[in-house]
Amino acid sequence: METTNTLITQIKKMALPGEVQQITGTSLLVKNLFLFLCNQSDCPIDLILLCRKDGMILSCRYATPGDDLSGHTLDLDRLKDAEDLQLFKVSDDYIIAAVCPREKSAVLSDLQKDFQTLLGIIEQDETSSRHLLHCLNSVKNAISIYDENATLLYANTSFCKDLSIPNLEDALGRNINDVIRDIGAKIHSMEDNSSSLKMMDVLKNGEEVIDWEIRIESTEGQKESKLVSNDMYPVVDETGKVTGMVELTHSRQQDIKRTRKIMGFAAEYTFDDIVGTSKAIKEKIRTAKEYANSPFNFLITGESGVGKELFAQSIHNYSPRHKGPFVALNCANFSDGLIESELFGYVGGAFTGASKNGQIGKFELADGGTLFLDEVGELPLHFQSKLLRVLETWMVTRIGSSKQIPVNVRLITATNRNLAEMVEEGLFRQDLYYRLQVLTLEIPPLRERKDDLALLSDSFLNQAAAPYLDTPKILSSQAKKVLMSYDWPGNVRELRNVITRATVLSKSKIISKETLEESIASKGYMLKAISTDTPAERVKQKLTEIDNAYTSLLKEALELTAGNKKEAAELIGVSRNTFYRMLEKYGE
Incomplete structure (x- = not known):
């Protein structure tokens, strides 16, 4: 003994x-x-x-x-x-x-x-069970199973990796809250900023929850936080009693990749798709290629229809980010209240009409790639400061959340408006303007590179014939003269539409002068009048359009503030002195 x-x-x-x-x-x-x-x-x-x-x-x-x-x-x-x-x-x-x-x-x-x-x-x-568990361990998504008391009954390898659990045997049979506490982790909901686990509601109410986003953070501050989405399914017996829960977890990157695939966020065009041999267009392509390899923000300017997005996609595909997503957004297509949710995203129930599952913003979707903002001059003033903040920190915060999400994005913007003039008028922030135009590229209008008209028209004739597997039609000599005499105010976009329309209207393989003129006229432009407009007349017309836009803006601001000029100035984001100057110039 x-x-x-x-x-x-x-x-x-x-x-x-x-x-x-x-x-x-x-x-x-x-x-x-x-x-x-x-x-x-x-x-x-x-x-x-x-x-x-x-x-x-x-x-x-x-x-x-x-x-x-x-x-x-x-x-x-x-x-x-x-x-x-x-x-x-x-x-x-x-x-x-x-x-x-x-x-x-x-x-x-x-x-x-x-x-x-x-x-x-x-x-x-347990032979068959072990085989099943082995198969579940092969799944890249985290899988975990709990009883009605939130006791962890099973977890696969991916679950242990997500939560940094060193030994699964030590975690099984314990309450998940105790497991999370002992590994030094904190769980924050991206949906409601709560630190309580949503699975407790599932076990209590027996209702499944899909795409519940959480951030997993280390209390020690040494490990990088992870953003994941959880699908939680209650397990119910034949009497309707909740006896447990199955949870499937997918990473933020998986969600983003799935959304990108569904929405087709990819750049289709390259510099090879830009048709033209004129000195003007060749010089722009050369400059764009030089800029493509830089990480700086890029501003593309030019009239409507010159092919600004074509250049943006080409720059993306020529850049080191070509394997990443290309996400495009036309700022003119969204109201003041929606542009923020489109770019930054929102959590579930953040505002009336919001999806209960929330939405990933365009900045997040473009992570690792390029975000193209077309018509950036249409951004509302109140939102411009928020965009500037993102460009300074490269962190976005979804509407309804306080958590910042890091993004790695190359921003390309485009506009057909004079941003410098808008800055002087107080309609565009000067600091944002300088942030956007680190690199600039102005695409020339079609009337300044008429040497490319023949190549472009041939390309569009081929495209128009392709869907029908037909031989492309050709332009008569007289039609070509019409082509060269017209100023093409709608630029390349108008030329493509006119050629497509002429191909449909022409009854023969040779498109006549009359058919081409009819195709131009049916676009809404008067052929003779436009072709004889002087540059000064075109500028005057554009200035009139701008004046009308400012007049409408001031009128709406005063109506919304019941005539209070101070509040109206704050509403559109300008000083009171600037507002009075605008009233003097544009007020009715």
Whole structure:
């Protein structure tokens, strides 16, 4: 007995200084089986230990009551050197160590055999289950299963990776809140900024929740936070009682990739698709290629229809970001209230009419690639400061949330308006203007590169014939003269539409002068009048359009503020002095 007490003292010295681990999962099942066999045995054992192969003590029993060493870890190599201690290998995973009289060792051997038999039965019954679990471990999405009390019953490898769980066995059989606390993590909902787990509502109400976004953060601040979405499905028995829950987790990048695929965020065109051999267009292509490899913001200017998005897509495909997404947004297509949600996204229920699952913004969708903002001059003044903030920090915050999301985006903007003039008028922020136009490219109108008209028209004739697998039609010599005499105020876009229309209208393979003139006239332009307009007349016409727009803006601002000029100035984002100057110039 003295030898046993000495051995126990040695084992305590080895085990007690170490950290105690909770016995869970399969280890807990094996421990209970072992205790059952020990209770059934009449073996006079002075000391018996059941250990895992890593040295963790699952069960410790000895004749004299004392400290419970279960959960402590031993150095098995040192244990093998202990005198009077018999070791029995039960399997590759478990070892029995015992002190008992030699004449009774046969009883201990029988205990070993019975234990091996029970483990073998379990192993045989679990073959199919193990295969299933192995398959689930191959899934890149995190999968976890809980009982009605939020006790973790199963988790695959991806789940452990997402939460940085070092040992799954130590997590199984424990409440998920305790698991999260012990690994040093915090869970924040991107939907309502809550730190409570949404799964508790699922277990309570029995209603599934789809695409619930959360941010996983380390309390130690050493690990990068992760943004993931959870799908939570309650498990209900035949009486309707919730007995557990299955949770599937997908990463933010998976969500973004899925959205990109559905919405087709990719750049289709390259510089090879830009048709033209004129000196003007070749110079612009050369400059654009030089700019493409830089990381700086890019402003493309030019009249409507000159092909600004064609250049934007070409720049993206020529840049180091060509494997990333190309996300385009026309700022003129969204009202003041919607442009922010489109670019930054929102959490569920952030405003009336918002999707309950929220929405990923264009900045996030463009992460790692290019965001193209067309008609950037149409951005409302109140939003311009928010866009400027993003360009300074490269962090976005969804509407209804306080969490900032980092983005890595190359911004290309385009406009057919004079932003410098808008800055002078107080309609565009000067600081944003300088931030956008680090690199600039002005695309010349078609009337300034008429040398490209023949090539462009041939290209559009081929495109018009392609859907019908037909031989392309050609322009008569007289039609070509009309082509060259017209100023093309709608630029390349108008030329494409006119050629397509002429192809449809022409009854023969040769498009006549009359057919081409009819195609131009049906566009809404008077051929003779436009072709004789002087540059000064065109500028005057545009200035009139701008004046009308400013007049309408001032009138609407005053109506919304019941005539209060101070409030109206604040509404459109200009100083009171600037507002009075605008009233003097544009007021009716």
